[in-house]
Structure formats: C-alpha cells, structure tokens
Amino acid sequence: MSSIALLGIILLFLMLLVGGRQGFNSFISLILNFGFLFLAIVLISFHLSPLLVTLVVGTILLSLTIFLSGVNDETGKLAFYSSLFVLIILVVLIIPIEYWSQVQGFGLEDSDDLEGMSLMIGISFVKISIATAILSTLGAIAESTMAIASGLGEITEQHPDISSKRLLFDGFFIGKQIIGTTLNTLFFGLFGGMLALFIWFFGLNYSFGNILNDKVFNAEFIIILFSLIGVILSIPITSAVIAHNWKRKHN
Amino acid sequence: MKKIINKIPLKLILMFIIMGIGLITFVKNDAFLYRQPIFRIDKAEFLHKNQTTDTFQNEDVEYTQRLLGTILNGKYKDKKVVINNTYSNSQAMDKKYIKGQQAFVIIHKNPSLNVTIKDYKRDVPIVFVLFLAISLMVIFLKMSGVTALGSIFVNSLLFILALLINNHANGAGVVIIFSVLAVIFSFVTLLMVLGFTRQMWITLGSTLTCTFMSVLIGLIVFTITHERGIFYESMQYVTQSPRPLFLAGTLIGSLGAVMDESTDIISSLFTLKHEHPQISKKQIFKSGQNIGKSIMGPLINVLFFIFMGETLPMAILFLKNGNSWGYSFSMNMSLGMVQSLISAIGIVLAVPVSSFLTSIFIKEGGNK
Numbered sequence: 001m002s003s004i005a006l007l008g009i010i011l012l013f014l015m016l017l018v019g020g021r022q023g024f025n026s027f028i029s030l031i032l033n034f035g036f037l038f039l040a041i042v043l044i045s046f047h048l049s050p051l052l053v054t055l056v057v058g059t060i061l062l063s064l065t066i067f068l069s070g071v072n073d074e075t076g077k078l079a080f081y082s083s084l085f086v087l088i089i090l091v092v093l094i095i096p097i098e099y100w101s102q103v104q105g106f107g108l109e110d111s112d113d114l115e116g117m118s119l120m121i122g123i124s125f126v127k128i129s130i131a132t133a134i135l136s137t138l139g140a141i142a143e144s145t146m147a148i149a150s151g152l153g154e155i156t157e158q159h160p161d162i163s164s165k166r167l168l169f170d171g172f173f174i175g176k177q178i179i180g181t182t183l184n185t186l187f188f189g190l191f192g193g194m195l196a197l198f199i200w201f202f203g204l205n206y207s208f209g210n211i212l213n214d215k216v217f218n219a220e221f222i223i224i225l226f227s228l229i230g231v232i233l234s235i236p237i238t239s240a241v242i243a244h245n246w247k248r249k250h251n
Numbered sequence: 252m253k254k255i256i257n258k259i260p261l262k263l264i265l266m267f268i269i270m271g272i273g274l275i276t277f278v279k280n281d282a283f284l285y286r287q288p289i290f291r292i293d294k295a296e297f298l299h300k301n302q303t304t305d306t307f308q309n310e311d312v313e314y315t316q317r318l319l320g321t322i323l324n325g326k327y328k329d330k331k332v333v334i335n336n337t338y339s340n341s342q343a344m345d346k347k348y349i350k351g352q353q354a355f356v357i358i359h360k361n362p363s364l365n366v367t368i369k370d371y372k373r374d375v376p377i378v379f380v381l382f383l384a385i386s387l388m389v390i391f392l393k394m395s396g397v398t399a400l401g402s403i404f405v406n407s408l409l410f411i412l413a414l415l416i417n418n419h420a421n422g423a424g425v426v427i428i429f430s431v432l433a434v435i436f437s438f439v440t441l442l443m444v445l446g447f448t449r450q451m452w453i454t455l456g457s458t459l460t461c462t463f464m465s466v467l468i469g470l471i472v473f474t475i476t477h478e479r480g481i482f483y484e485s486m487q488y489v490t491q492s493p494r495p496l497f498l499a500g501t502l503i504g505s506l507g508a509v510m511d512e513s514t515d516i517i518s519s520l521f522t523l524k525h526e527h528p529q530i531s532k533k534q535i536f537k538s539g540q541n542i543g544k545s546i547m548g549p550l551i552n553v554l555f556f557i558f559m560g561e562t563l564p565m566a567i568l569f570l571k572n573g574n575s576w577g578y579s580f581s582m583n584m585s586l587g588m589v590q591s592l593i594s595a596i597g598i599v600l601a602v603p604v605s606s607f608l609t610s611i612f613i614k615e616g617g618n619k
Contacts, residue, residue: 177395
C-alpha cells in the first residue's frame with residue numbers, strides 16, 4: 001500500500017471517530033476538492049482559458065467546502081454568498097497584481113528541475129499564476145466566512161430580537177478573535193511549505209534585496225498575502241451580508 | 252446611515268494612503284540601495300518573431316525585442332545601454348519588457364562592455380501588496396490587527412534565527428532544530444494572545460501533543476509502507492538531506508492550523524464553563540467535540556489549498572511535456588498531499604485532545 005493511501009485511511013478513520021457523519025462529509029469534501037483541483041490542471045493543459053476554468057472550479061470548490069462542512073442550510077447559504085463576494089474582489093485584485101509582479105512560471109532556483117523540459121508550451125504562465133493564486137486562497141476564504149457566519153448564526157438563535165446594527169458589530173468582534181489564529185495558520189503554512197527554499201536562501205547567502213525580488217519566493221508570498229486579504233475582507237463582507245439579510249427578514 | 256459613515260476611520264485611511272504613496276515612491280527609486288546594477292527601460296522596440304514547435308507538438312512564438320535604457324546605479328550610473336531580450340508567449344522564465352520597467356542586469360567587461368538581463372525588479376508590487384494587507388488589517392481590526400501583526404513579526408524573527416542555526420549546523424539535526432522552534436513558536440504566540448493563564452497552558456499542551464502526534468503517525472506510516480509513493484527526489488530547492496527537511500517542514504506547516512483549532516475549541520469551552528459553572532466534565536468534553544467537528548473540515552482545506560496550489564505550474568508543465576497524469580501527480584503533488592494529510596490528522600486529533608485536556612484541567616467557574 002502506498003503511504004498516501006494509508007494516511008488517507010487513518011484520516012478517514014479519525015474523522016469518522018471524531019465527527020461521525022459530519023466527519024465523513026468533510027473527508028468526502030477533501031477528496032472532491034482534490035478531484036476538482038486536478039481537473040482544473042488537466043483542463044488548463046488542454047488550453048482552456050485558465051481564468052474561466054478557475055472561476056468555475058473555484059465556485060464549485062467553495063460550495064463543496066462550505067456545504068459539506070455540516071453548517072445548517074441558512075448559515076451555509078449566507079456564508080457561500082459572502083465567500084463569492086470576497087472571491088470576486090480578490091480576483092479583481094489578483095489579476096493586475098500578477099501582471100505587475102511577474103512571478104509566473106519558474107525562477108533560477110528551479111533550473112535543476114527543469115532540465116530537459118520544454119518551456120515553450122504555448123500557455124501563458126501569467127494566466128496560470130493567476131489561476132494558482134485564486135485557487136490557493138479558496139480554503140482561507142471558505143474558513144473565515146464560515147466561522148463568522150456560524151458565530152452570528154448562533155447569536156441570532158440565542159437573541160432572536162437582536163438589531164441588525166448590533167449584528168454587524170458582533171461580526172467584527174468575532175473577526176477580531178479569529179484573525180490572530182488564522183494569520184498563524186497562513187504564515188506557518190508558508191514557513192513549512194517553503195522551508196527548503198528558505199534554507200537555500202540562507203545557504204547561498206541571499207541578501208535581503210535578492211529575496212525581496214526573488215520570483216519563486218514572491219510567487220508564494222503574495223499568495224499568502226492574498227489569502228490574508230481575503231480573510232480580512234470576509235469580516236466586513238460576511239457581517240454586512242448577514243446583517244442585511246436579518247434586517248430584510250424582520251421587516 | 253450617518254452613524255455608520257461617522258464610524259469609518261477616515262483619518263486612519265488617509266494616513267495609510269499618504270504613507271503608502273510615500274513608501275511606493277521610495278521603493279520605485281531605491282536603485283541606490285542595491286549592489287547589483289539596475290537598468291531602466293526607456294524604449295522597447297520589437298525586432299522579429301519566430302514560430303516554434305517543440306518535440307511534444309506544443310506551439311509557441313518566440314519574440315526578440317531591443318531595449319534601450321539607462322543604468323541607474325553603481326559604477327556605470329547614467330550610462331545608456333542597449334540590450335536584446337527574447338521572450339515567448341508562455342513567459343515561463345522569460346518576460347516581455349515595456350517602457351518604464353526596471354530590471355537587474357549583469358555587466359560583462361570582456362572583451363567589450365556587454366550587458367545582459369538577469370531578472371525583473373519586482374520589489375514595488377511586493378511591497379505594495381504587503382502594505383495593502385497591513386493597512387486593511389489595521390483599518391478593519393484596529394488593535395487586534397496590530398497584535399496579530401506583532402506576533403507574526405516576532406515569529407518571523409524566530410524563524411530566521413532557526414534558519415541561521417540550521418545553516419551553522421550544516422543541516423545536521425534539522426528536525427530537532429525545528430521541533431524546538433515549534434515549541435517556542437507556540438509558546439510565544441499563545442502567550443501574546445492569552446497571557447500567562449491556565450487557558451494558555453491547556454492550549455499549548457493540546458497544540459504540541461497533536462502536532463507531534465501527527466508527525467509520529469506519519470513516521471509510523473512511512474515505516475509500514477516503506478515510503479511507497481513518496482518521491483523525495485521530486486522535492487524542490489533541496490540543499491540538504493530531503494527526508495528530515497520534509498519532516499521539519501510538515502511539522503511547522505501543520506503547527507499553525509493545529510493551534511488555530513485548539514485555540515477556538517478551548518476558548519469556547521472556557522466561555523461555556525464561565526456561563527454555566529455547574530457543567531460537568533463529561534459535558535465539556537462533548538461540547539468540545541461538537542464545536543471541533545464543524546471547524547476541522549474547513550481548516551483542513553485551508554492548508555490543502557496552500558500546499559497543493561503551489562504545485563500547479565509544474566504539474567501543467569509536466570503534462571505538456573508528454574508525461575502521464577499519474578507521473579505528473581507523483582512527481583509534483585505527492586509530497587504536498589502527504590503534507591496535507593499529516594496536518595489534517597493533527598487537526599482532527601486536536602478535537603478530542605483539546606476537549607479532553609480542557610475537561611480535566613479547567614477550574615471551577617471557568618476562570619482563565
């Protein structure tokens with residue numbers, strides 16, 4: 001048996017043990033997410049527009065992550081709308097910045113891995129970098145919109161006559177609580193995912209200026225920053241969507 | 252409506268815009284800070300193009316352009332030079348330059364003065380995005396944003412320190428160095444958020460137990476399966492033994508998410524105990540399970556997308572170079588997958604472990 005299969009089985013077992021049916025759904029969501037991510041890669045390699053593929057697959061991935069996580073329908077729906085809003089704003093931000101920063105494709109550090117490969121594949125790597133950035137931020141967007149939506153959902157359940165203005169305020173309060181730990185998830189993810197590259201930088205005595213302009217590092221660094229911006233934006237957006245919905249329902 | 256408008260911190264936003272403009276203007280003109288020669292393109296002329304087809308029938312176009320510009324710093328400051336640059340439609344490792352852009356160049360003196368382009372100067376956009384993220388954080392979240400940024404700043408310094416020690420040890424003991432770092436990371440981060448409280452110690456205990464347990468489970472799985480399907484040779488940027496490096500990266504990568512999950516569960520349980528002091532240990536454990544199981548799925552996906560997303564360009568390149576789906580997956584995505592699965596196991600373990608630790612160690616009344 002391969003290591004990936006055994007790790008997967010252990011994960012499934014633990015998720016069933018801890019979360020029961022909900023744990024099983026989360027596991028299915030993870031498998032489907034992988035399937036759609038791989039599908040996106042294959043479709044882009046078939047010369048379909050990377051942006052179009054990403055937007056369609058991205059919307060599917062957001063809905064899978066949110067609706068299979070076990071939140072109730074109302075909360076899930078509002079979280080999904082909010083996450084779409086955040087996604088649209090991020091896409092508008094990501095496209096010009098990827099063109100501006102030119103972190104597409106591969107850097108000098110990749111030379112060894114590229115030996116014998118043809119780079120002239122006729123697909124724009126800038127567009128691929130846009131697709132990569134958008135897909136990488138989806139998890140963070142889904143997580144933060146859901147955390148705020150379910151927090152506010154609980155508040156409306158306990159205080160059915162709360163005002164929508166108060167709800168907006170509470171959304172920011174929840175956001176302030178989650179931002180610190182979410183930031184850690186993102187940055188430790190960056191540190192851990194790129195540990196080999198950081199060691200490379202130190203081993204080869206890169207200067208601060210070298211790192212600040214390095215293509216490979218920045219490709220990953222701005223993705224973490226985009227995810228962070230997505231998390232921050234989801235605080236006012238999710239709070240506003242839920243407060244608006246609350247107001248409409250009560251009038 | 253007026254009340255909401257009054258609440259928008261206009262002064263703060265204005266301050267950030269002015270600071271931002273100042274910062275970007277400075278970075279745009281920071282060539283004097285660099286030792287490498289920097290070249291500004293004053294004019295770009297299209298020379299010719301060339302249709303190409305590679306051995307895998309991928310069609311592309313190669314363009315050649317002539318760049319006229321000025322060296323901005325160093326010995327050859329203000330010297331006008333002409334550089335020929337080639338780029339393709341794919342732009343995987345090359346790029347099209349346009350007027351006004353800056354690039355690092357290499358100046359050869361033998362046999363005659365000759366300049367070639369090395370890489371694009373991309374500090375301006377990077378600083379812009381970084382500044383944007385920081386501004387949004389402070390504008391929307393005020394003090395909480397500043398605290399969170401402070402904690403990341405301290406952790407980055409600790410990370411750099413660990414890299415220096417690792418470099419000094421020539422890669423020996425990388426797992427030990429980053430295990431110690433993981434302990435310090437969690438201690439410092441939780442201390443900044445929670446202070447010296449009982450809640451902090453419980454969260455620290457849960458975070459470290461689950462992170463190390465997940466890596467241990469990973470190691471046991473590697474032994475049982477003889478690491479089948481794990482291709483360390485596909486690991487990128489490796490300058491030292493890849494296996495321990497991979498383990499150290501996985502450890503640090505999952506730490507943040509496990510801490511995230513533990514913090515959320517334990518702080519909810521402390522609030523619960525505070526509001527209902529008569530609640531039993533068993534009920535605390537059960538509530539912890541309920542809170543945890545709904546947040547574990549999304550959290551696992553956060554790391555999954557980060558670890559797997561970065562493999563996209565190389566996977567596409569592999570597919571376009573005539574490799575099968577299976578081979579492209581193994582060579583590019585298998586390590587990210589293993590990393591995602593091990594962190595996922597840590598995140599799931601955090602649900603019962605943090606609930607259990609809280610139910611045992613929480614004080615009557617739920618005081619922190």
